[in-house]
Amino acid sequence: MSRILLVEDHDRLARLMCKGLVAAGIAVDVTDRIDSAWAAVQQMPYQALILDRGLPDGDGLILLQKLRNAGLGVPCLVLTARDALHDRVQGLEAGADDYLPKPFAMDEMVARVRALLRRPVEFHPLDPSHGDLTLRPEAGVLCSGDESVTLAPAELHIMQLLLHKPKEVVRRSALEAAAWGLSEAVTPNALDVALHRIRRKLLAIGSRQRIVNVRGLGYTLRENDVAE
Structure with a gap:
C-alpha cells in the first residue's frame, strides 16, 4: 500500500479526503502545519504529498520550497482556494507537480494522486x-x-x-x-x-x-x- 502525507488544516475536508484515498488503497498520514509536516517527511519516505496553501503557520509553498531545496523530489499536489493563473504558476514554479483548486471532486483528487504515485521519484531496487x-x-x-x-x-x-x-x-x-x-x-x-x-x-x-x-x-x- 502506498503511503502519502496530507497537509490540510480543515478537519472535515481532511477526513473526507482520507476516506476517499483509503478506499482507493492509499494510506494517509495527516498533519495541519508546515513544521509538523517537515518533521514527518524526515521520518517517513512518503510516495506523494498533498499540500494545502493556507496553513496556520504560513503558505504551504514554504514547505514545498524547503523540500525542493533539500533535494527531496517527492511528488506534490497543491490544493488551494486560490484559482488565479498567477497562483497556479507560483505553485508550479515552487516545485509542485500538480495543482487542484478548491472545491474539487474527490474522484478527481484521487485520480490525480494516483497519477503522482506512478511517477518515479527515487530509484530503489524492487528486491533490495x-x-x-x-x-x-x-x-x-x-x-x-x-x-x-x-x-x-x-x-x-x-x-x-x-x-x-x-x-x-x-x-x-x-x-x-x-x-x-x-x-x-x-x-x-x-x-x-x-x-x-x-x-x-x-x-x-x-x-x-x-x-x-x-x-x-x-x-x-x-x-x-x-x-x-
Whole structure:
C-alpha cells in the first residue's frame, strides 16, 4: 500500500479526503502545519504529498520550497482556494507537480494522486539486498541463500528501510513511522517486539546480518562478526 502525507488544516475536508484515498488503497498520514509536516517527511519516505496553501503557520509553498531545496523530489499536489493563473504558476514554479483548486471532486483528487504515485521519484531496487540478505516485498519474504522466511507487514517495512540504508544508522522514530505510519497509535514496545521477531528470523535463515542497536542513535545492519 502506498503511503502519502496530507497537509490540510480543515478537519472535515481532511477526513473526507482520507476516506476517499483509503478506499482507493492509499494510506494517509495527516498533519495541519508546515513544521509538523517537515518533521514527518524526515521520518517517513512518503510516495506523494498533498499540500494545502493556507496553513496556520504560513503558505504551504514554504514547505514545498524547503523540500525542493533539500533535494527531496517527492511528488506534490497543491490544493488551494486560490484559482488565479498567477497562483497556479507560483505553485508550479515552487516545485509542485500538480495543482487542484478548491472545491474539487474527490474522484478527481484521487485520480490525480494516483497519477503522482506512478511517477518515479527515487530509484530503489524492487528486491533490495545487502550482504547475504534479499527482501522480496511482493511476496513478503526475506531470503538468505536458499533459505527464506515470511515477514509480517510491519517487519517487512522495517527491513525495507534498513536495506535501503544499509550503511546508515536509522532512527527509532523512522522505523516506527515506516512500520505503522504517523497516524496509527503504537504501543511503546511495538518496535522492540518487531525487531525481536526479525532477529529470530534472521537466525532461522542462517543470515550473517544482525540488527544492531547503536545506543542513542538508532539501528543498523551489521555482519555478526562485528562486535555489538
